[in-house]
Amino acid sequence: MNFRRATELVGIGATALLAVVMLVFVGLEWLQGYAATGWLYDQFIIAGMWLDLYLGTNVFSHSFMWRSIATAVFVGIVAPLVGTYLVHREMALIGETLAHTAFAGVAFGLLFSATTGWDGSLLVVALVVGILGALGVQWLTERTNAYGDVPIAIMLTGSFAVGTLLISYGRGLSGVSIEEYLFGSASYVTIGGSQLMAALSLIVVGVVAVTYKQLLFITFDEQAARVARLNVTWYNTLLIVLTAVVVVGAMQILGVILVAAMLVIPVAGASQVAHSFKETLVLSVLFGQLSVLGGYAIAINQGLPPGGSIVVTAIAVYLVAIFGSSGSVSALSTH
Amino acid sequence: MNTVVDIGDVSFAYGDTVAIRDVSLTISKGDFLGLIGPNGSGKTTLLHLMLGLYAPDEGTIELFGEPVSEFADGERIGYVSQQATSRGGTMPVTVREAVTMGRFPHAGHAPLSDADHDAVDDAMETVDISELADKQVNQLSGGQRQRAFIARALASEADLLALDEPTVGVDAESRDEFYRLLETLNESGITIVLIEHDIGVVTDRADHIACINQELYHHGDTESFVESDALTEAYGTSGQVVHHHH
Numbered sequence: 191m192n193f194r195r196a197t198e199l200v201g202i203g204a205t206a207l208l209a210v211v212m213l214v215f216v217g218l219e220w221l222q223g224y225a226a227t228g229w230l231y232d233q234f235i236i237a238g239m240w241l242d243l244y245l246g247t248n249v250f251s252h253s254f255m256w257r258s259i260a261t262a263v264f265v266g267i268v269a270p271l272v273g274t275y276l277v278h279r280e281m282a283l284i285g286e287t288l289a290h291t292a293f294a295g296v297a298f299g300l301l302f303s304a305t306t307g308w309d310g311s312l313l314v315v316a317l318v319v320g321i322l323g324a325l326g327v328q329w330l331t332e333r334t335n336a337y338g339d340v341p342i343a344i345m346l347t348g349s350f351a352v353g354t355l356l357i358s359y360g361r362g363l364s365g366v367s368i369e370e371y372l373f374g375s376a377s378y379v380t381i382g383g384s385q386l387m388a389a390l391s392l393i394v395v396g397v398v399a400v401t402y403k404q405l406l407f408i409t410f411d412e413q414a415a416r417v418a419r420l421n422v423t424w425y426n427t428l429l430i431v432l433t434a435v436v437v438v439g440a441m442q443i444l445g446v447i448l449v450a451a452m453l454v455i456p457v458a459g460a461s462q463v464a465h466s467f468k469e470t471l472v473l474s475v476l477f478g479q480l481s482v483l484g485g486y487a488i489a490i491n492q493g494l495p496p497g498g499s500i501v502v503t504a505i506a507v508y509l510v511a512i513f514g515s516s517g518s519v520s521a522l523s524t525h
Numbered sequence: 526m527n528t529v530v531d532i533g534d535v536s537f538a539y540g541d542t543v544a545i546r547d548v549s550l551t552i553s554k555g556d557f558l559g560l561i562g563p564n565g566s567g568k569t570t571l572l573h574l575m576l577g578l579y580a581p582d583e584g585t586i587e588l589f590g591e592p593v594s595e596f597a598d599g600e601r602i603g604y605v606s607q608q609a610t611s612r613g614g615t616m617p618v619t620v621r622e623a624v625t626m627g628r629f630p631h632a633g634h635a636p637l638s639d640a641d642h643d644a645v646d647d648a649m650e651t652v653d654i655s656e657l658a659d660k661q662v663n664q665l666s667g668g669q670r671q672r673a674f675i676a677r678a679l680a681s682e683a684d685l686l687a688l689d690e691p692t693v694g695v696d697a698e699s700r701d702e703f704y705r706l707l708e709t710l711n712e713s714g715i716t717i718v719l720i721e722h723d724i725g726v727v728t729d730r731a732d733h734i735a736c737i738n739q740e741l742y743h744h745g746d747t748e749s750f751v752e753s754d755a756l757t758e759a760y761g762t763s764g765q766v767v768h769h770h771h
Contacts, residue, residue: 278616403629403637410618410626413606414674417576418630418681419599465661466619 198469201476208479209267209391212260216388219253219381249490254377257384258443259486262496264391265440265452266482270460270474271398272432273453277461278409279429286450287327287342288320288434291349293446295319296371297356304360311382317390317438323349324434328427374445374497387439394432405429406467444497455504456481459511477507527554528590529685529716530575535584537567537574544570547584548741552718552733554684557711559727559734559747560720563760566738568720569689575718576602576687589684600630603678603686605671607693620665620673621658624648627680648679652706668692668699675706686710689720704730724756 215234221227238250249255276284299315302308323345330341357368370378379387398405407415408425416422433453440449460473484507485500492499530552537545544567552558562568573579574586577593586593589601627648628641649655652672662670671691678686688707692700708730711717721727727734727747734750736743736759743755750756 400634403626403632404634406622407626407629410616410623411606413578414604414626414677416578417599417602417604417687418626419597420630461617464617465659467617467622470617 198472198476201479202472205267205475205479208263212256212263213388213392215256216260216384219257220385247490254379257381258377258379258496261379261384261387261439262443262482262486262500263479264387265436265443266478267475268391268394268436269440269452270456270478271471272394272429272436273457274460274467274471274474275405275409275429276433276453277457281430282454283342283346283450284327284430285433285437285453287346287349288323288430288437289441289446289449290346290353291323291326292316292320292434292438292441293371294323294349294353294356297353297360297368300368301356301360311380311386313383313386313438313442316441317386317435320434320438321431324430325427328430332423370445371441372445372447373495374441374443374448375495379442383442387442390435390439394435397428397432401425401428410467444500448497448501451501451504452478452481455501455508459504459508462508462511462515477504477511480507528552529554529556529588530718531585531587531590532571532575533585533587535571535574535581535586537570537579537581543739545574545581545737546739548737549584550735550741550744552716554716555711555714556733557707557717557731558719559731560718560737561722561724561727561734561759562737562742564722566759568737571737572687572689572718572720576604598630600627600681601684603627603675603681603683605674605678605686605688605691607690615663618662619659620649620654620662620676621645623662623673624658624676624680627677627683630681644682645676645680648676651679652676666699667695668703671695671703672706675710679710683715685716685718687718690722691719692721700726 218227218231222231241250295316296312299312327345334341404420404425408422437449440452456477457474459477460470464470464473481500481504484503486496489496489499528551532550535548560568574581588596625645628637652675654672692703732747734747736755738759742759743750743753
């Protein structure tokens with residue numbers, strides 16, 4: 191038990207350290223125009239070259255790979271964090287729905303920029319549309335009285351339909367490939383994209399830290415939370431907007447189709463072995479981080495896209511967790 | 526201020542289906558009120574109206590002297606529903622975590638204080654589940670789980686405890702223990718509103734009884750209820766009444 195706690199603490203410490211290093215990289219890349227930070231940024235890349243030399247890889251000397259890994263590390267923290275509440279509210283597919291909504295946002299952004307010459311960030315458009323979609327889902331569920339399958343399915347397919355229509359309509363107007371948004375890509379994360387993800391991650395972690403208790407109460411016993419005069423509708427809305435934010439960030443790496451995986455699979459594994467809700471949160475983040483790093487290792491090693499590799503790794507971690515939990519059950523029953 | 530709940534001419538309908546018609550009812554501090562009525566008689570609806578989960582179509586409801594819609598001291602009310610309605614069955618939440626939720630309205634967004642943790646320990650002690658603190662709620666028996674939810678209300682320092690058929694699916698022995706606990710809490714000054722389908726339990730334990738079937742058929746102390754015809758009137762001659770034999 192103490193060993194377990196110690197391992198978790200070390201894991202969370204390592205994750206935090208990794209996240210800080212990645213934040214430093216994103217910050218240095220942002221400020222590389224200044225002399226001091228530019229010099230530090232160069233040192234970072236030089237360190238990457240040494241790392242490549244030792245590992246025999248051709249990865250860490252490229253800034254686009256660092257951006258990509260940084261974004262993935264952030265996704266590996268915030269997606270399971272928000273996902274823990276979603277899974278236990280039985281809202282697991284909300285993430286997938288919002289990813290499709292964000293996809294419609296990307297399609298709209300592409301069309302808008304092709305027709306008007308606007309060259310803003312498509313991700314920001316996806317974020318705005320994703321959040322609007324989140325508020326839409328919340329509005330629908332308030333009126334249909336449940337996070338039921340039906341409003342979710344309508345929203346999921348409906349927004350994807352709009353996305354495909356917009357893309358077909360705008361075909362020929364824009365040269366941008368939509369595939370990266372559907373399947374994610376390691377080489378696609380832009381400087382702006384990684385900065386956006388860093389900022390969003392800080393916001394999500396901060397908001398969850400402040401509202402941990404309220405989100406837990408509405409997840410565990412919504413009616414009692416209402417009686418205790420928690421503003422349940424407000425916290426539901428907050429949770430679903432946080433989901434939209436995470437999904438848009440994660441879409442860069444995982445793609446629209448796989449984005450729900452990081453919200454759900456690490457949490458499912460953690461829930462198998464955790465003794466408490468707090469431990470579920472901790473293990474979800476650790477499993478998420480393992481999935482991201484393991485997935486990247488496979489992706490880099492085999493030259494495969496990271497999205498699929500991360501999801502397959504996450505499922506492997508999940509299966510190990512199931513084995514681990516049934517093992518501990520039989521160990522207990524021998525006492 | 527001795528009135529805890531004041532319901533004045535309240536009516537409520539789900540769409541066209543009338544659930545509550547012209548009910549007026551006052552619950553005083555220290556009352557142990559049993560709320561009874563046949564299935565579908567609007568007991569749960571009335572309880573939810575009292576707690577402010579729904580707004581009445583007509584009439585007024587006051588909690589601790591304030592209109593219920595403006596009542597903000599969530600920590601003064603403890604609510605224990607039928608055990609099926611919380612996610613305690615699937616979510617990995619420990620007993621201590623569940624009881625600690627009773628302190629959340631006190632703490633708001635601030636971290637929990639030592640006093641909060643002490644209140645949680647005391648509440649678990651009172652309902653005798655301290656040794657289960659680190660167990661998951663989904664590993665508890667029905668009776669233990671309901672005691673954990675009572676502990677959550679105690680941790681919250683609730684003045685009013687509202688229970689909706691809390692012992693459905695709980696074995697007889699644990700039920701008796703549970704109701705003894707409620708009596709003890711009532712003696713210590715907590716006002717209790719209990720929905721219970723077993724009328725024998727209610728007449729044994731409660732000191733006041735409200736019998737409803739859309740309308741209020743009787744409200745008074747337990748003796749006057751036993752002597753009245755409210756039961757047959759509310760349940761009808763064909764209605765099934767659960768009696769408790771001793």
